[in-house]
Amino acid sequence: xEADYYQKxxxxxxxxxxxxxxxxxxxxxxxxxxxxxxFKNEQTKDLTNNRxxxxxxxxxxxxxxxxxxxxxxxxxxxxxxxxxFTPLLLRLERANTPNDLSSVVxxxxxxxxxxxxxxxxxxxx
Numbered sequence: 646x647e648a649d650y651y652q653k654x655x656x657x658x659x660x661x662x663x664x665x666x667x668x669x670x671x672x673x674x675x676x677x678x679x680x681x682x683x684f685k686n687e688q689t690k691d692l693t694n695n696r697x698x699x700x701x702x703x704x705x706x707x708x709x710x711x712x713x714x715x716x717x718x719x720x721x722x723x724x725x726x727x728x729x730f731t732p733l734l735l736r737l738e739r740a741n742t743p744n745d746l747s748s749v750v751x752x753x754x755x756x757x758x759x760x761x762x763x764x765x766x767x768x769x770x
Contacts (some may be wrong), residue, residue, distance in 0.1 A: 653747040654681040657710075660750050663757065664713040664720075674709030680750075683743045705741070710746055711737055714753060729756050 654677030661675035662668070669675050683706050685697050714737060718730045730753070737749045 650681050650684040651677070653684070653743075653750070654678065656754060657706075657747070657750050660713055660757075661709065662756050663754075664716050673712075675705070678748075679706050679709070680743065680747070698739055702747075706743075707737065707740060707746060710749060710753075714749075717753065717757065729760070 657680040658669060658675055658677040658758070661673050665673040665675065667673050669677075671679075683699075683702050686702060689699075700706055704765075711734070714730055714734050718734075733749055733753055736752070737746070740746050740749060
């Protein structure tokens with residue numbers, strides 16, 4: 646199961662790096678360890694030994710995903726795709742678990758890849 650966390654963390658980091666055009670790091674939340682730690686801490690959220698409370702950690706990651714979605718909606722390259730990212734924002738609002746966040750991240754990545762592939766096909770050589 647832990648390997649699954651790492652894959653979800655990599656997808657999260659990939660989304661952040663792609664949307665914000667940045668390197669790995671905490672500036673835009675482009676750090677896979679944020680989501681991985683959230684998954685691990687979900688198991689122990691009632692214990693008080695976590696340095697950062699689980700709810701705070703969840704809110705922080707959710708906020709990073711929200712910022713990425715908002716930026717994606719505004720990006721010129723995706724300007725005709727406004728309607729494709731809005732349902733994901735609504736889904737993000739209802740997210741209550743790290744798995745919910747991860748499914749929004751994965752759906753966003755799929756949309757971005759689909760749109761970029763469509764753009765590549767539409768450009769005449």
